[in-house]
Amino acid sequence: MTSRPAPSPSNAPQRRRRGALLPTIIVVAVLVIALVIFSGIYTDFLWFNQLGYSEVFLREKLARLLIFVTAFLIMAVSVYFSIRVAYRARPVYAPDNQRDDNLNRYQVQLEPVRRVVMIGVPVVFGLFAGTAAMAQWEKVLLFIYRVPFGQKDPQFGFDISFYTNTLPFLGFVMGLLISVTVISFIVGLLTHYLYGAIRLTERGIFTSRQSQIHLAVMAAVFLVLLGINFWLDRYTTLQNNGGYRAGAMFTDVNAVIPTKAILAVAAVIVAILFIVAAFIGKWKLPLIGTGMLLVTAIVAGGIYPWAVQQLQVVPSQQSLESQYIGRNIDMTRQAYGLAGMEVTPYNATTTATPGALRADADTTANIRLLDPNLVSSTFAQLEQFRPYYEFPKTLNVDRYTIDGQVQDAVIAVRELNPQGINPDQQSWYNQHLVYTHGYGVVAAKANTVTSDGKPDFIQSGVPSTGLLGTDTSYQPRIYFGQSTTDYSIVGAPTGTPNVELDRPQGTTTSTDASAAGESLTTFTGNGGPSLGNWFNRVMYAMKFQSSDLLLTNGVNDKSQILYDRTPEERVAKVAPYLTIDGNPYPAIVDGKVKWIVDGYTTSSYYPYSQQQQLQEATTDSLTTSSGSGALAPASVNYIRNSVKATVDAYDGSVDLYAWDTEDPILKSWEKIFPTSIKPYSEMSGDLMSHVRYPEDLFKVQRELMGQYHVTDPGKFYNNTLAWSVPDDPTTTAVDKQPPYYQSLKMPGKDKTAFSLTTDFIPQQVKNTDSRNILYGFMAANGDAGNVKGVKSPDYGKLQLLELPDATQVPGPGQVQNTFQSDPSVSEQLNVLKLGQSDVINGNLLTLPMGGGVLYVQPVYVKSTGSTSYPTLQRVLVAFGNKIGYAATLNDALDQLFGGDSGAQAGDANVQKAPGTSGSSTEGTTPASTNPALAKALSDANQALADGQAALAKGDFAAYGVAQKALQAAITAAIAAEGAASAATPSATPSATPSPAP
DSSP states (O other): OOOOOOOOTTHHHHHHHHHHHHHHHHHHHHHHHHHHHHHHHHHHHHHHHHHTOHHHHHHHHHHHHHHHHHHHHHHHHHHHHHHHHHHHTOOOOOOOSHHHHHHHHHHHHHGGGHHHHHHHHHHHHHHHHHHHHHTTHHHHHHHHTOOOOSOBOTTTOOBHHIIIIIHHHHHHHHHHHHHHHHHHHHHHHHHHHHTTSEEEETTEEEEOHHHHHHHHHHHHHHHHHHHHHHHHHHHHGGGOOSSSSSSOOHHIIIIIHHHHHHHHHHHHHHHHHHHHHHHHOOOHHHHHHHHHHHHHHHIIIIIHHHHIIIIIIGGGHHHHHHHHHHHHHHHHHHHTTOTTOEEEEOOOBOOOOTTTTGGGHHHHHHOOOSOTTTTHHHHHHHHOOSTTEEOOSSOEEEEEEETTEEEEEEEEEOEEOGGGSOGGGOOHHIIIIISOOEEOEEEEEEEEEOTTSOEEEEEETTTTEETTOOTTTSBOEESSOTTOOSOEEEOOOTTSOOOEEEEOOSSOOOSOHHHHTOEEEOOOSOOSOBOOSHHHHHHHHHHTTOHHHHHOTTOOTTOEEEOSOSHHHHHHHHOTTSEEOSOOEEEEETTEEEEEEEEEEEESOOTTOOOEEHHHHHOOHHHHHHSOOSOOSOEESEEEEEEEEEEETTTOOEEEEEOOTTOHHHHHHHHHSTTTOEEGGGSOHHHHTTOOOOHHHHHHHHHHHHHHTOOOHHHHHHTTTOEEOOBOTTSSSOOBOOOEEEEEOOTTOSSOEEEEEEEEEEOOOTTSOOOOBOOEEEEEEOOOOSBTTBOOTTTTOEEEEEOOTTOOOBOHHHHHHHHHHOHHHHHHHHHHTTTTOEEEEOOOEEEEETTEEEEEEEEEEEOSSTTOOOEEEEEEEEETTEEEEESSHHHHHHHHTTTOOSSOOTTTTOOOOTTOOOEETTTSOOGGGOHHHHHHHHHHHHHHHHHHHHHHHTOHHHHHHHHHHHHHHHHHHHHHHHHHHHHOOSOOBOSSOOOOO
16 A cells, blocks of 8 residues: 655745735735726816816715715614624523534634624625615705705695605615614624524523613614604605506595504604613513504505505596696696697698798798708718718708808718728727818708709818808817717827828728828817826726727827717716707807707606606607617606707817706706806807707607696596607608607797697507597797897797697698509609619608698609619698699699799709609699500510510620610600699699598
């Protein structure tokens, strides 16, 4: 048998070295983690400080730190003393059974680390409590700096700020204290058991006198906190969303609130019984009291309210709930800014008479033809110039004063597209030091197009030129934009060779700046933190995990690093208390390109106000197709457009303006961050002229108006007058129609306003056939004026047009169906589809004018091919049950209104090519009665078939012949269509039957 060799003495030093190395590794790891955390905090401070918002950074961090420390100390100290008291109350005894012997062994094993455990356990719980608590920093600050609303709730008579500021804070504090009490009780109980103050014996459970007092006091504290919580629950019923409507309904007021008061008093009484029992040593009364409290909570807190609801309320709900439904209506309308809405009865006519638009000449001239949701690819093909530029998928609508006239415009900026850089050129250096910015504003008239259907640009080209300015009158470089998500390093001392690609000068599409002869530039603004010292370089190299940033020779003592570059994230960081609108838009303001961003203050604690899910309310066909724009998922029941913010597209500077000066929540934040928000009196006149009514706020409001346009509680309960936002009829998906910006003069008003509009139809119920007729039309005035620091009194006013219940005005869905099903229109659209072109329906606009409702829809044609883009070729219009169809809006309106609409559209001077005129519903002779058109269509179909057959055989010569025949047939079809149109220019009623009342 071989013996095991004895361990070599030489292994001992190795083990000692390994043992000494482990603490070193741990220390190094801790230092590395600390350095990474420090780099994040330090670089964040540099970012805020460079923007001038260090106050926001420091105060938020300080608030979080103080809340963390407070919660940490409350939890850690309470747990420590609970353990300490239980340990000091341990009895001294000799183990008399196996269980006691086991506990004694545990005590012996724990003793060497007892002090560490007694400190470590409280610290761990304290860390958890502090981390959870500091996330509630907004609740704490809003409580400390609360501002009264000046309005009282209808149940208790408290100021609304009690519910929005005080009650959430008290709920947070109570939650923390109850958690502390429960955890302290549990660790105290375990400590008592571990050291024998509580133990199981043959005669039952033994508890020492000291443990009884300790646990009784803890139970009493818990019951007192529970009683306070019951009392506060009385007020939270006004924020309840579990009933028929939000707020305290009949059962809450008459059953829940009284029983909560009873439970609060009962809990305090039982707590007193525990304190008394702790000192007299008799536990019968507190145990009975605890049992009674549980029974009371079940009966009074659950069974009794249920019985009241089912036996008293449900049989007579309308009459019993009427008072509380009225409260819900009033408070909801106040919370969402709907209380001051102007409601106008609108008995719309459905008869199109000659000259009907004469009184609406201004609105007619401003009707928007250019669809910002469709023409992005058109802008790209005509104005992109280089693959490393791009336009957003959805463009924006704004207005500019040109030659003294306000002109609606579709506008976008030519942003940098990093994905468009040639893959061979996508080095770290190029991506971060060369390709740093986009260039120029591109804008086109919204109410007209060129003769071939392309946008009529008022600002375009590289270098930037047009009616809005030149690259010498405004700064065209776009360093901060919606697609600029990566960091760039810019800036250099004077005289240093330029590195950044500025704008194209040649005509090649190459992404190689030297090959294309692109001009170069150097950023000269103050746009980001400095990289001019090695310490900052190391910190940012750690932040972005980039060794290239640390080692590159492209960084100098004047270098700046630009990051967090989208307008939304910049505003969200400097104003973390705001909800940011999903659609920032650019404007040329005072010689600079500014992103205008709307910010909202919100709350989910407004009493009696109905909750709205923001993402659901702000999602429509446009946000669904683009994948962006809707707000994040959050439920609120109060919202205000409290802040207008701007972000400079060149240097990224952010300005916040207090827009809603009456908002108490904003006033609280102004007290918290006194230097970060400017009064709107500092807004320039140029900036004021580009302010719009915010989309997301309007979407939330229109969602509520489907029911809350009804202010009578009885009618509200019956829900017979409820409306819905119509689905977008231009898409196949079932998504809501987006609201549209347009300049129009609302009925009863004396001037045109740039407004945000939406339609309402009867409430749509799933799996039912609901009528798609127009019941309402809402517009929000978005004109703030053009005077420095003066807001127009009309800005933000909401006007609702209510059509009679028996209205015969078709809704958007019916109108779209009429357009698509009318035989003469569909025949002409088929002509446009020849040659495998796509016909795309633009946005269907609704305009209350001519004493009725006018619908306008541009029709775009897009050819096949990767470089194709849509151009506007036809316009469809409808009024009542008549439709018109022509190559220009002006002609279509004249056709619709008996040969003379009484006003001129924006495209009145556009001369379409011969044969491109359209017609009304009876203006185009169907192919069956127009031999020339029928023959042309037949020839075109035959040419298409011949071409496909030739391609299948590989006979390209025959394919060429077929294409020539197809082109000839298309020309003949268009000519035949134009001839027929010229012969019958007037509009007649459609064959579509009138909707039944």
